[in-house]
Amino acid sequence: DYAHQCIEAAERSRMNPYALHQDEYLMLRDHISHAQVTTYLNIRNGILRLWLNNPRIGVARDEAIGCAKDVRWFDVANVCYDWLLRRGYINYGCCEVPLSKTRPKKPSLNRKRKTIAVIGAGLSGLGCARHLDALAKQYARQFQELGEDPPIVIMLEGRSRLGGRVYSRAVDGSRSQRLFDFKGKRHSVEAGGMIITGFDRGQPLHVLVRGQMALPYYALKPEAILYDANGKPVDSHRDLLVEKLYNDCLERVSDYKFKNEPTKLIEGNRGLMDEGKDGNSEGNKTIAQTEEATAALPQAPPVSQQSLGPRVDLVPVSTDRATGRTHVEPGTPAAHKAAFKAKEMGWALKEGVTVDRDLDLEAAAKDPTTTLGSLMDEAISQYREIVDLTPQDYRLINWHIANLEYSNAINYNQLSLGGWDIDAGNEWEGKHTMVVGGYQDVPWGLSMSPSPLNIVKKSAVKKITYDPDGKGRARVDCEQYSLEADYVVSTIPLGVLKHGNVEFDPPLPPWKTDVIGRLGFGILNKIILVYQEAFWDSNCDIFGVLRNPLSRHSLRQSEYTSQRGRFFQWFNVSNMSGVPVLLALMAGDAGFDTEHTKNDDLVAEATEVLRSICGPKVPNPTQAIVTRWGSDKFARGSYSSAGPGMKPDDYETMARPVGNLYFAGEHTIGTHPATVHGAYLSGLRAASEVADAMLGPI
């Protein structure tokens, strides 16, 4: 049972329980042999188990060393503890930090201490600052050995509030029926990030929300009815049939990804399974020595290839109706001819079409301007020659496209064919969940517990002066105020970086500005409508709406583009807000259009949609909130995406520091981009980089 719990703890911590993480492997290869890897992994997994069992209290060094059980392993356990701690696998978030027993007893007389400036108090900045604060305390002795006091962390935030793109807007529930008493808390609705995808043990937000802050939460019921443009529910059989066809198009198109290049960023060591795994080699040689001996053999592959994991072909199989994210599984794309596949799905083939008829996407895929959208449109139009697609089928297909555009915050014609789902395969399994009473409690909790962070609000940074060699000081200039620092962590959103009104001195190098240009940053907006009482089926959390193209009944794919994302998906978030409220998404081109459409027009259109479904008695809302993330000067959009010219390692390049300037944010994490948990993890990563710079490698 203990062993099982340890294995589970590693898996939930995004690690392979049976193999070294790439970074762990690099750290350990000079210290342990292949034969010792299993013992090491048992210790590591044991420490992770301790952590996840009670993340309110950090694992102390002694406790961690206790996982070794045998004195000969104490040194290794010590190193392992440092690695887990610095990399943010344990003791992150709002936990009581265990202070080392050998910490300095007296306040030191050191006058030296480093300053770290963290720009931005969204989830990445707060995650980073909180972890740096914890590391400063836990490494107090090491800092003293360096002749310093622990570093001080100062956060600079442009807005007057915390949370960034996590933003719970207060709603005035006074004219609405209160669904339940919030014990004096205000009623609020999420204007920004909202759903915690895969709320499961080990998901860092699960650790924060449930394990540490004990916030109430609500798991969304995944069943989602689709209403056609006339307000009638879509026949579920037809819905399924079209969804299969859409998924098949996605699968065929995914066959033309970056050819011969790794297409996925598999997190941690999930793609490097066998790295450093127990071999049958002699026990007394370190991993490095054994590898050198192997590399000297004539048939050995070049060292550069030895560390590459096996290529995994992951095929899109379905798209999540609540989040628009595509689920993948290992497989062979386009294994069967299109007509054969369509027949298998239950479609009747057009007259004269035989089962050996296939799509031919070769020519379209070769075009250098090809995007996910252009190739999908081609696939859909070729399928039209194989099966009869009705106008309703087109509306259904375009609803799925809108859903995909929602998760990418951009028209799918502006997505890289190779990179659009670079993160697929890294999600946790749990349910999609929302925090009851406001997601804002998470950034607030991070800022306050276990002790308040040092945050200066209303400090919009105008200029960052840094040292590209990393040895000198840095300066951060705000309008009224400048701060000298040894390290700067920028969590400035990609949209703001693209906009170019934050100056860098010296200018960022071309390898960085190129990526800022290549990665995409689009807009998803929301229309939030508060009512006196619910007129919808309150058992249902999500419903979708199919939209007509501009010229109704058109069978031309391009005519759906501007309409398909308008109010395409609705969330009944009354249970989380405490008042009757609906929230509609504006995705793809519709997200951009929202920026310059009047509130009244949007509310009128929303009401028209609702009346078609719920009848003519649907009242006007008592309050309406329209988000305009594109016009927000501290965001300039909603979240990042794989722009058409994207290169496979762009997210990693985005994360790479330049001298003493470090980067975090949802746009710096290719394994979980565009999400709140990704932002948080990127902050932990940046904290770990700064810690290594201050303390030296483990």
Ligand code: HUF
């Ligand atoms: O913008 P941030 O929150 O970015 P992040 O930390 O990467 O998290 O924080 C940056 C901070 C802000 O506080 C700015 O004010 C500040 O930096 N800043 C400056 C500055 N310029 C900026 N400070 C000082 N000086 C300057 N010059 C918009 C949106 C997002 C999501 C969803 C919906 C909408 C409408 C639904 C959703 C979701 C998720 C979801 C994305 C995350 C985002 C993260 C970034 N969602 N994520 N589930 N997102 O689809 O997991 O349901 O919100 O990735 O919050």
